[in-house]
Amino acid sequence: MAGSQMASRQAAHNASCRGAGKGVSSVKIGILTSGGDCPGLNAVIRGAVLNGIKQYGHEFVGFLDGWRGVVEGDVMDLPRQSVRGISKQGGTILGTSRTNPFEGNGGPEAIGKQLARRGIDGMIAIGGEGTLAAAHRISEAGLKIVGVPQTVDNDLDVTDYTFGFDTAVQIATEGIDRLRTTGESHHRCMVAEVMGRHAGWIALHAGMASGAHAILIPEQQVSMDQIVEWVTDAHKRGRAPLVVVAEGFMPEGTETAHSHRGLDAFGRPRLGGIADQLAPEIEARTGLETRATVLGHIQRGGVPTAYDRVLATRLGMAAADSAAAENWGTMVALRGTEIVRAHFSSALGRLKTVPQHRHDEAVTLFG
């Protein structure tokens, strides 16, 4: 449908909708959640659906399990009552996956046919850098799509913070605080592993919040000698040493992140387990009994914090505004306290990693 046609249909509809308080929707938007889930996805869905219905009289459907639902045309209706009370729920009511939309029966042409068959005018894709890169390619092929950035890793350059990150840091901090008390009782060294594939934001923030004696992140290679020195210094002061490590950390002398769990659906190594590698080495070199804990998916589950609910709701509302304004090929993002829009082409391709000065700042307190 041409942009002006869609706008006038929409304006006519809005007029009747506002006048009568209800009406037949003219524009149908499909929402998908893709990639690793994170707390706040449901708040985005609710924000988009409520804003889209109330302000523009749009109609919404949800694609099930990320790009799989798009490629297979597997959708559910999202009337207003379907999003009632969901912003506090973890996970995503739509399901997610790491399905590649260009493989199998996918590709822009096939997706276009599915959208036409179901009368869907445009899409809102909520996901991390992979999902948004796919959305960019789909947009370049001429389909109507806007993006919403999400990831617990907080590594998307376009946005100051991603929703889900605050919750993950809160959960990780609570977990690490608990490790601290048992570590202190037994006079042990505790190694806590948190998520963070390419960026150490969760480790840095949860480590700082819990007063860790060493924080190890993917951006900074550190030698075993240095780690042992931090642990020993803390022990000498009568502390039970606490090391927080991001799953993507590479000790000096290694070239790839630790992985022993095979590949994900996109062929990338699944990370996790570096803490189990570090702990025996620390124990052997310090003589201190050392335990490793991998916090894992606990960090991605459950109730989002109030901060994440608010951010997610605002991003969802802004995505519905983008769709109504036909700002296709863009994504919404947080800059300072404002929600802004950026074209996929200018927003993607770079990751937001922990800058050197943030790591240096943390190192001052190590040991």
Ligand SMILES: Nc1ncnc2c1ncn2[C@@H]1O[C@H](COP(=O)(O)OP(=O)(O)OP(=O)(O)O)[C@@H](O)[C@H]1O
């Ligand atoms: N550069 C790319 N171009 C096209 N499709 C991609 C690209 N990168 C990833 N994808 C597809 O998008 C899916 C989602 O990407 P990915 O698994 O990286 O999750 P994500 O959205 O980045 O979230 P997370 O933060 O969990 O990684 C991938 O499984 C893959 O099928």
Ligand SMILES: O=P(O)(O)OC[C@H]1O[C@](O)(CO)[C@@H](O)[C@@H]1O
């Ligand atoms: O849930 P999965 O598919 O194992 O993915 C885990 C990955 O997803 C993230 O949680 C978010 O990208 C990473 O920190 C982690 O490496």
Ligand SMILES: [Mg+2]
């Ligand atoms: Mg990704």
